[in-house]
Amino acid sequence: MADPKGFLTTPRQEAPRRPVEERVRDWAEVHVPGGLLPIVGAQADRCMDCGIPFCHEACPLGNLIPEWNELVARDDWRAASERLHATNNFPEFTGRLCPAPCEAGCVLAINQPAVTIKNVEVTIAERGWAEGFVAARPPGRLSGRTVAVIGSGPAGLAAAQQLTRAGHTVAVYERDDRVGGLLRYGIPSFKMEKSQLERRVAQLVAEGVRFRTGVEIGKHLGADRLRARYDAVIVATGATAWRELDLPGRELAGVHQAMEYLPLANRVCEGDLEVSPLSAEGKHVVIVGGGDTGADCLGTAVRERAASVSQLDIYARPGDVRDEAAEPWPTYPKLYRLSAAHEEAGELRTAPAADADARLFAASTLRLTGDADGRVREVHLVEVDAERRPRAGTERGLPADLVLIALGFHGPERRADGLADQLGLGTGERGGFARDATFATEVPGVFVAGDAGRGQSLVVWAIAEGRAAAAAVDRWLTGSTRLPAPIGAHDRPMEV
Ligand SMILES: Cc1cc2nc3c(=O)[nH]c(=O)nc-3n(C[C@H](O)[C@H](O)[C@H](O)COP(=O)(O)OP(=O)(O)OC[C@H]3O[C@@H](n4cnc5c(N)ncnc54)[C@H](O)[C@@H]3O)c2cc1C
Ligand code: SF4
Numbered sequence: 001m002a003d004p005k006g007f008l009t010t011p012r013q014e015a016p017r018r019p020v021e022e023r024v025r026d027w028a029e030v031h032v033p034g035g036l037l038p039i040v041g042a043q044a045d046r047c048m049d050c051g052i053p054f055c056h057e058a059c060p061l062g063n064l065i066p067e068w069n070e071l072v073a074r075d076d077w078r079a080a081s082e083r084l085h086a087t088n089n090f091p092e093f094t095g096r097l098c099p100a101p102c103e104a105g106c107v108l109a110i111n112q113p114a115v116t117i118k119n120v121e122v123t124i125a126e127r128g129w130a131e132g133f134v135a136a137r138p139p140g141r142l143s144g145r146t147v148a149v150i151g152s153g154p155a156g157l158a159a160a161q162q163l164t165r166a167g168h169t170v171a172v173y174e175r176d177d178r179v180g181g182l183l184r185y186g187i188p189s190f191k192m193e194k195s196q197l198e199r200r201v202a203q204l205v206a207e208g209v210r211f212r213t214g215v216e217i218g219k220h221l222g223a224d225r226l227r228a229r230y231d232a233v234i235v236a237t238g239a240t241a242w243r244e245l246d247l248p249g250r251e252l253a254g255v256h257q258a259m260e261y262l263p264l265a266n267r268v269c270e271g272d273l274e275v276s277p278l279s280a281e282g283k284h285v286v287i288v289g290g291g292d293t294g295a296d297c298l299g300t301a302v303r304e305r306a307a308s309v310s311q312l313d314i315y316a317r318p319g320d321v322r323d324e325a326a327e328p329w330p331t332y333p334k335l336y337r338l339s340a341a342h343e344e345a346g347e348l349r350t351a352p353a354a355d356a357d358a359r360l361f362a363a364s365t366l367r368l369t370g371d372a373d374g375r376v377r378e379v380h381l382v383e384v385d386a387e388r389r390p391r392a393g394t395e396r397g398l399p400a401d402l403v404l405i406a407l408g409f410h411g412p413e414r415r416a417d418g419l420a421d422q423l424g425l426g427t428g429e430r431g432g433f434a435r436d437a438t439f440a441t442e443v444p445g446v447f448v449a450g451d452a453g454r455g456q457s458l459v460v461w462a463i464a465e466g467r468a469a470a471a472a473v474d475r476w477l478t479g480s481t482r483l484p485a486p487i488g489a490h491d492r493p494m495e496v
Contacts, residue, residue, distance in 0.1 A: 044115070049069075065117055168474070185267075238451045299344060
């Protein structure tokens, strides 16, 4: 640490967000461009360079956080970029999207605000690109071995980059028209602009990765043919089988899954559509589900100029401080967090009720009712206690022309006679495809990485999965590997 007293003299300062009134009129990222540069050196210097850095343990990638904090504090951006890329293929993704379990595990967080690790990470990544420290690293020689990666989300991209750099010839098959998985057609641009993705994909192409978009394995190309063509296969197809809202009125027009709604808004940003066919403009929107996907719907509906937006969360409002008994340091606690979308909703007073940030906590949906034309008009809900028992006298209705279901996902898709059937993949943990601790399935040469094996998770876990699965494939192909494996397939976040 450059300043041993930094944590005593410098308060935590986060990346400044653009004013709400300005940012809801566009789809650009919510933060002030370049806003971190003037503050990030002093923020990195709050790091105490602990003997046992719990932040490092809490990050699934094992990012070398104290090392790069010190390099940033000393203004050595080239070395910081090298140390960051030693463990993370795509730090500009995690630096924007990660919920930062590392910060929950920061030793400072025991009794004061954690180091802004995620902000330091994204600044190093941006500086690395701006100064030309991030370049294509094609392999020195080819191994003659070939690998097919199915799915181009963060797990597939990380696996493809690692294996290509190890000298294997890698092709990534993607059923969508563009590469990126949920980074492309799930996560809204105001959280991460797609130019971030393009820049990395160009790097992968320059290193030798081949992309085949518009090809669904199992439909356009049979799994058997793929296996015959390649020495190994990695299934990185995500966990996008959504949970349903099994209630009266689900069949009404105007009721959609979040993942039917969000990709259309992404396509407007890509320039494919002028207006989303499901646009929230002028509509009363109710989002059923209190998680991050729901918050992404909220920010999208606000930008589409909805008449009102509410988000229903069945759980009680979380506390503002960590419950030391239930979720002690260094685990990741469930806290009341004000995402950019909730801040926007709060300032713009978008909710029909007097709710601070459009969220209704402890709210259970009862049914949806519609008009004579079969269009949804109202969502009926009731307040519930911790055991989800309705509280008498709290039933009420919210006006609704568009209802978005954001209840999460129960695992990878399994279409009859699709990829999973053709490969004979079983079901493992959390609904994912069955695999052993080294990411291998029972089918020789077939491995599973990312949400497809782990179940619905996070970008940082997907990258860690891709890196670790690449190491397993490299070992399977050559008998040994020098590729790092930050996690095992059955590792889980730290909890009590
Ligand atoms: C709306 C939303 C917002 C999110 N926001 C965040 C966030 O802010 N931060 C965070 O950390 N995580 C977030 N997540 C979770 C994160 O996006 C996922 O955990 C991550 O993308 C999983 O990566 P993956 O590579 O395993 O799968 P995916 O990103 O799902 O990619 C799988 C890819 O496989 C392709 N595919 C599927 N089947 C086939 C086939 N048969 N042939 C060819 N291609 C196929 C799909 O088209 C897709 O492109 C969010 C998720 C959602 C839904
Ligand atoms: S990837 Fe996530 S957990 Fe790891 S250092 Fe970055 S913000 Fe923290």
